[in-house]
Amino acid sequence: MLLTRRAFISVVGISLGLTACQLRPPPARRDQPNATPVPPVASQVVVTHTPANHAVVTQQVAAQYSFAAFASRVRTHQDEHTLYIESDGMPDHPMMIGIRSWQQQVPIPQDYTGSNAWQLPRQPQIAETPISAKSALYRGAIAIAANGVPIFNALNNRGEDALLAGELDEWGGHCGQGDDYHYHVAPLHLQAIVGATNPIAYALDGFPIYGNTEPDGSPMQALDEFNGHYDASGNYHYHGTTTYPYINGGLRGTVVVRDDQIEPQPHIHPVRPPQQPLPGAVITDFHIVSEQSYVLTYTRDGATHTVEYTRNGDTYTFVFSDASGTRTSESYRMPPP
Secondary structure (H helix, E strand, O other): OEEOOEEEEEOOOOOOOOOOOOOOOOOOOOOOOOOOOOOOOOOOOEEEEOHHHHHHHHHHHHHHHHHHOOOOOOEEEEOOOEEEEEEOOOOOOOOOOOOOOOOOOOOOOOOEOHHHOEEEEOOOOEEEEEEEOOOOOOOOEEEEEOOOOEEEOOEOOOOOEOOOOOOOOOOOEEEOOOOOEEEOOOOHHHHHHHOOOOOOEEEOOOOEEEOOEOOOOOEOOOOOOOOEEEOOOOOEEEEOOOOOOOOOOEEEEOOEEEOOEEEOOOOOOOOOOOOOOOOOOEEEEEEEEEOOEEEEEEEEOOEEEEEEEEEEOOEEEEEEEOOOOOEEEEEEEOOOO
8 A cells, every 4th residue: 555655564454565576475384285375463563664764664574474384373562673583382294293303392382472572673683793603693583483482502501412312303403401492403494494595594793594595586696694785776685405514504793791681581491300310312203192292112122111291270290001912101390480
């Protein structure tokens, strides 16, 4: 809808007045073959587009398309400076299967909502001194995927490639010491859901992360050491790749870092104490019984074991079963928020 030289973009109605923007709505979800494209996440904010802020508006609309593809689990809202992303950190795809180096952590929904939501600057700025993920940012997330799942450094907290160490599942994720699920590599599978020309994630500096195509649909161009580059208009973005650093290899944009972690970012609320590595264990299955009940299966020394855990109110009960049929249980009360 045009008023003189201004084009107003309604996040709810998706009335676009972008002359150079090639954004496309997300395709139907793979797990819902007959689904229609999901509209952007509800918001009453109206963004004004002018030639001077074209890049900023283009990025905001792309963000709405990407997160809207997962509207059943992800919500967004924004103020003048910040885009907020709310989720429970749990993906729609299966988890944990294929992990060969397991610390006995399991995925539990997190409360990334309200004041504990993920935050992205709406107008990211290039930093005078970028931060490399090769030597920093070993704590906390460095990006947030379109499905609301955090993305950590490709290197674990020991400085090792988490993928090569066998710590990740078939989707590039695992659980941290707070039983919080997150990726350590680019969730490239999301490109089939959000669309090839939309971001699969956003770095916490606010710059978008695309899959293996450029925003205009052309093949991916050469990347810098941060897995990113500038486009023809001088705008910066990152890409996900199948080789290290897999995701943004650090932060080109301005961020605040405290104790080797980008701030602000949501806090996790562990239910259990941190667990210990279980040598020889290989996770073979993970099943969601219901919204509050899960079963993880693993093998060790040729024997099959299971971990069943269920939430009832503010209590999680874990039942551990071994190959002999022996069952033991532990209960943990959720800490206050």
